[in-house]
Amino acid sequence: MLSRPLLFAVLLLTPPTVRAEVTLSGFMQQNTAFNTVAANPDGRHYKWQEERAQIKLDATEGDWRLLAKGDLAYDHLGRQDESELREGYIDYTSGNWDLRLGRQIITWGLGDLVFVNDFFPKDHEALFSGRPLEYLKRGVDALKLGAYPEFASFELVLTPNFRDSRIPDANRFRLYDPMSTVVNRETVKPEQGDVALRAYRDIAGFDAALYLYRGFQRTPSMRPDNMTAPTRITYFYPKLAIYGASLSGRAGDGVLSLEAAYYDSPDDRAGNDFTVPNSQTRLLVGYQIQPLEDVSLGFQYYAEAMHNYGAYLAALPAGFPPDKRWSHTVTARLTQFYLHQTLRLSAYASYNASNGDHFMNPELRYSFTDKLWGAVGANLFGGNPWGQFGQLARDDNAYLQVRYEF
Amino acid sequence: MKHGWIWIIAALLPLQAQAFSGGELMKQSQAAFLYPGKDFKARVVMKLINKDGHERVREMTMLRKNSGETGGNQKYFMYFFQPADVKDMTFMIHKYPAKDDDRWMFIPAISMVKRIAAQDKRSSFVGSDFTYEDVSGRDIEDDNHVIEREEKVGNRDCYVIKSTPKGADSDFGYKFTWVDKANFLPLREAQYDKKGVHYKQFTADEITDIKGVPTAIRRTMKNLQTGHRTEAAYLKTDYDLGIEDSLFSERFLRQPPRKWVE
Numbered sequence: 001m002l003s004r005p006l007l008f009a010v011l012l013l014t015p016p017t018v019r020a021e022v023t024l025s026g027f028m029q030q031n032t033a034f035n036t037v038a039a040n041p042d043g044r045h046y047k048w049q050e051e052r053a054q055i056k057l058d059a060t061e062g063d064w065r066l067l068a069k070g071d072l073a074y075d076h077l078g079r080q081d082e083s084e085l086r087e088g089y090i091d092y093t094s095g096n097w098d099l100r101l102g103r104q105i106i107t108w109g110l111g112d113l114v115f116v117n118d119f120f121p122k123d124h125e126a127l128f129s130g131r132p133l134e135y136l137k138r139g140v141d142a143l144k145l146g147a148y149p150e151f152a153s154f155e156l157v158l159t160p161n162f163r164d165s166r167i168p169d170a171n172r173f174r175l176y177d178p179m180s181t182v183v184n185r186e187t188v189k190p191e192q193g194d195v196a197l198r199a200y201r202d203i204a205g206f207d208a209a210l211y212l213y214r215g216f217q218r219t220p221s222m223r224p225d226n227m228t229a230p231t232r233i234t235y236f237y238p239k240l241a242i243y244g245a246s247l248s249g250r251a252g253d254g255v256l257s258l259e260a261a262y263y264d265s266p267d268d269r270a271g272n273d274f275t276v277p278n279s280q281t282r283l284l285v286g287y288q289i290q291p292l293e294d295v296s297l298g299f300q301y302y303a304e305a306m307h308n309y310g311a312y313l314a315a316l317p318a319g320f321p322p323d324k325r326w327s328h329t330v331t332a333r334l335t336q337f338y339l340h341q342t343l344r345l346s347a348y349a350s351y352n353a354s355n356g357d358h359f360m361n362p363e364l365r366y367s368f369t370d371k372l373w374g375a376v377g378a379n380l381f382g383g384n385p386w387g388q389f390g391q392l393a394r395d396d397n398a399y400l401q402v403r404y405e406f
Numbered sequence: 407m408k409h410g411w412i413w414i415i416a417a418l419l420p421l422q423a424q425a426f427s428g429g430e431l432m433k434q435s436q437a438a439f440l441y442p443g444k445d446f447k448a449r450v451v452m453k454l455i456n457k458d459g460h461e462r463v464r465e466m467t468m469l470r471k472n473s474g475e476t477g478g479n480q481k482y483f484m485y486f487f488q489p490a491d492v493k494d495m496t497f498m499i500h501k502y503p504a505k506d507d508d509r510w511m512f513i514p515a516i517s518m519v520k521r522i523a524a525q526d527k528r529s530s531f532v533g534s535d536f537t538y539e540d541v542s543g544r545d546i547e548d549d550n551h552v553i554e555r556e557e558k559v560g561n562r563d564c565y566v567i568k569s570t571p572k573g574a575d576s577d578f579g580y581k582f583t584w585v586d587k588a589n590f591l592p593l594r595e596a597q598y599d600k601k602g603v604h605y606k607q608f609t610a611d612e613i614t615d616i617k618g619v620p621t622a623i624r625r626t627m628k629n630l631q632t633g634h635r636t637e638a639a640y641l642k643t644d645y646d647l648g649i650e651d652s653l654f655s656e657r658f659l660r661q662p663p664r665k666w667v668e
Contacts, residue, residue: 021664104517107516107517110520132515137517146657153657207521250506257521289523293530294530337533342462367491370488371489403491405491
């Protein structure tokens with residue numbers, strides 16, 4: 001929404017506020033991901049190939065702060081020049097309240113690549129294309145109000161314009177499409193925004209939080225104009241309300257994380273509209289330990305339970321693959337540091353026991369100097385042909401990231 | 407008459423000190439080294455230097471607040487400036503003398519606060535030769551402490567205390583600490599492995615008075631086996647700044663206040 005000229009205007013106008021403390025920093029980056037199994041649907045051999053520069057401006061004066069992070073990139077796979085305001089906001093901080101206005105990246109909840117109470121938009125394409133982790137999240141143009149009375153802390157996020165999650169590009173990834181012959185497609189975005197609230201406090205040494213969300217599904221559903229002879233498909237974002245809670249704290253030698261949320265689907269409470277996701281319950285149990293120096297192990301169990309499963313099955317048209325009532329996923333992550341924490345090995349694996357879907361992301365990252373680092377890794381997918389990861393089974397890729405920071 | 411009393415007290419003082427047990431001395435030393443002031447702030451620049459002389463720099467603001475009495479609970483807040491890939495990262499420790507710390511980390515890249523497992527206080531602090539314990543203290547009760555001898559470090563008179571871990575699971579065999587008789591600061595520490603090989607050496611390289619508190623503003627930890635060492639400079643050290651308790655919270659982990667971290 002905020003364009004490159006505006007970002008530069010912000011950068012140019014800031015120095016005159018002489019008394020402010022201003023820091024400028026940024027990076028230059030090369031990022032390439034190439035296919036290891038098969039070419040893209042568009043015939044190319046790369047999932048990602050770009051040079052990118054980021055400038056970050058951080059200015060503080062008294063209770064005010066301005067932060068702007070802007071990217072310029074050149075994409076070699078057809079998108080050409082890309083520019084993006086990653087974040088750009090103003091903070092005002094008072095004694096027991098504060099506000100943040102502008103484009104901001106917000107992460108709530110406790111999951112590691114599993115999202116129960118993180119309602120904010122993601123970039124799934126970035127995750128699957130071997131981009132640095134920070135590109136997993138997309139900013140929202142929002143007003144965030146924080147209130148911190150003695151008994152608890154509260155954050156309210158008001159987003160006037162809904163922003164969706166980015167799904168992988170169909171030119172680069174094989175996405176399961178039950179109606180692939182229909183070429184006439186349109187996307188309808190919600191005209192309203194959304195609201196998210198988080199309240200948190202310490203309870204007996206545990207971090208406890210409650211979450212509320214009222215808005216829309218971040219990824220679209222598809223609706224054909226006619227079931228028997230479809231000529232047009234409309235992508236739309238069904239309404240969504242979420243009621244969640246989380247708890248995390250020390251247990252034994254590690255850290256235990258618990259999350260639960262009820263996903264209410266107001267457009268299909270009865271569950272008999274197959275184009276709209278049914279209401280759901282999501283549960284997450286996570287445990288992280290540090291068995292040895294510079295070694296960390298994390299395990300998660302994540303479950304999704306579909307409500308009104310009978311109505312869903314009854315409404316599902318013939319030929320559409322049914323989802324299971326329960327979806328059980330386990331994940332594991334190993335992180336190990338070497339050479340005074342300048343070399344990091346990490347490996348993430350996820351396996352869905354209900355449909356066989358799996359995803360692996362091993363990565364090796366080395367800091368050549370304090371300013372230059374590089375990473376090599378791979379994204380390996382498999383499982384059910386219409387599952388989240390199974391549909392990408394032939395999209396396995398290996399990636400390289402090199403970044404110089406200044 | 408007055409003078410007479412002072413002379414008598416002065417004459418008794420060395421005897422009093424002699425009467426300290428090793429454990430009491432280590433407590434005094436910890437109080438002088440890790441607890442002075444109600445709160446503390448320093449800009450810590452750590453140079454990680456390998457045996458070939460190659461340097462890496464870790465730079466952070468470190469804030470500490472004592473919850474109650476000396477030897478009791480403490481809270482630490484750290485904000486990282488360098489290296490560039492961890493800039494703006496913050497880190498919080500709630501430290502309890504007799505049980506494991508609580509630790510939280512804010513990862514700016516994904517704007518996420520994570521609680522992290524921390525049962526291993528002997529692990530490296532930000533990749534340096536210092537461990538978490540070296541930075542924020544080791545539980546006195548974990549070791550048996552015996553005064554071995556008295557010795558000078560430079561021109562300072564010191565007690566040399568031998569500390570041997572009570573538990574068998576410790577990663578070191580024993581250590582010697584040279585504690586300054588006058589101000590109780592540890593001036594040198596030598597760690598030995600279970601075979602009795604001296605493998606790590608700490609030195610307080612420069613001591614200065616800040617608000618009347620003798621403070622080690624330059625420290626080195628050297629790994630004698632690898633030749634790797636870390637030199638830590640505690641710049642702009644200050645005490646009793648009136649750091650609010652509320653700083654040590656998720657709110658400020660996500661938005662570290664400039665007035666404290668700069």
